Amino acid sequence: MRPRILSVFLLLAALLAPVAPAFAAWPDKPIRLIIPSAAGGAPDVLMRALSAQLSQQLGVPFVIENRPGASYTIGTMELVRSPADGYTLAYANVVSLATNRSLLPNVPYDVDKDLTLISNALRVVNLMAVNNSVPVRSVPELIAYARKNPGKLAFASDGNGTTSHLGVELFKSMTGTFMLHVPYKGATAAVTDLIGGGVQLFMANTPVLGPHAQAGRVRALGISSPQRSPAYPDIPAIAEAVPGFEVVAWGGLVGPANLPREIVQRLNSEIRTALATPAVQERFKALGAEAAPSTPEEFRELARSETAKWAKVVKSSGAKLD
Incomplete structure (x- = not known):
């Protein structure tokens, strides 16, 4: 009976032992960063500077993929269709998170349901x-x-x-x-x-x-x-010359819906660290941008407030798709 009892004990021990979550080893392979605009633009240049520093901190390469077109929706939908494992991220900004909601007749994604907002990164x-x-x-x-x-x-x-x-x-x-x-x-x-x-x-x-x-x-x-x-x-x-005129662009990193909270917290912390490094600070300053990290909650509130602001601009100006 003793071998049988021992076998049962070992089986129970294995079943009750804590299982290391899948994200415990994250990241252990390259991270894909989708930029929903063309190479050479401000988002591309600034995100390459940030991702280079993040790559050093996390110890894995960041692979930049430019997916421009359709007011950022092509690149954003590529992210939405990706697995929520922390290996596909995207740049999102005032366009994909705010103005599209009032300007496009049919936005193919829901900002609140289809995206995990991680951190704002910049103001320009x-x-x-x-x-x-x-x-x-x-x-x-x-x-x-x-x-x-x-x-x-x-x-x-x-x-x-x-x-x-x-x-x-x-x-x-x-x-x-x-x-x-x-x-x-x-x-x-x-x-x-x-x-x-x-x-x-x-x-x-x-x-x-x-x-x-x-x-x-x-x-x-x-x-x-x-x-x-x-x-x-x-x-x-x-x-x-035009009192009250102000336009400030902003943007940061997002993931697909249901990105594990532990990965979100790790990325948020790493982004803050990266944006505080002299190399990134100097690069941003040289390009006329300001590092502006946030909590995930602050990033979502920024998206909501800017959605309301630009909806008023679209309505009052009569702006339309051309």
């Missing part, structure tokens, strides 16, 4: 610039010219619903001007056409337009923050 303001042939050198001159020549100016955006789109729609509604919207699938093509004269105006994240303005390839008119940016002190705030 926009720079308004014109082609060098446009006969204006300030925001007041732009307003006067646009009022005198309604529809003559075409403005680029790096996609429907982005701050480069809705920011100009807000500007138009606040100044009583009319300019034609020309959406692109990414910032790189929009900048190329702005420099070449295919479009006359573009208001994009400072990491995108700042270097071109500093090199004289385009003419900077204003910054979209309430005050002048320390990174561009010689460029006036648009609010100096």
Whole structure:
């Protein structure tokens, strides 16, 4: 009987022993990071800087995958369809988490049900610039010219619903001007056409337009923050000519629904650590961005408040898909 009793004891011990959760060894292989916009844009550049630091901290590579198109929905849906195991993450921002809800007739995902918000990572303001042939050198001159020549100016955006789109729609509604919207699938093509004269105006994240303005390839008119940016002190705030005008882009990391809380907490902590390192701080500062980590709850509240804000802009400006 003793061998049988011993066997039963060992079996019970095995059944009652604590089982190490699947996430205990996380991460032990490369992590895929989906960026739902084109390579070379501000999200791509900033997330590559952040992911490089996260890779060092976590000891595994981050594989960047750009999946642009359809106002961030193509890349976001790729994440939604991925397993919630911590090995597929995505960049999400004001577009995918806020403006799509009021601008797109049918958003194929539910922010509250289909995504796990991990942490915001950055804040970045926009720079308004014109082609060098446009006969204006300030925001007041732009307003006067646009009022005198309604529809003559075409403005680029790096996609429907982005701050480069809705920011100009807000500007138009606040100044009583009319300019034609020309959406692109990414910032790189929009900048190329702005420099070449295919479009006359573009208001994009400072990491995108700042270097071109500093090199004289385009003419900077204003910054979209309430005050002048320390990174561009010689460029006036648009609010100096249009009181109350403010556009701030933001974004961070998300996972699929039901991402284990332990992985969310680990990632949130690692993101905070990465954003505090001198290398990332210097890279963000050089690009005109501000590190802005948050708790998962703060990130979700940001998405909700910005959804309400931009819904009002869409309604008051009459912004639509082009």
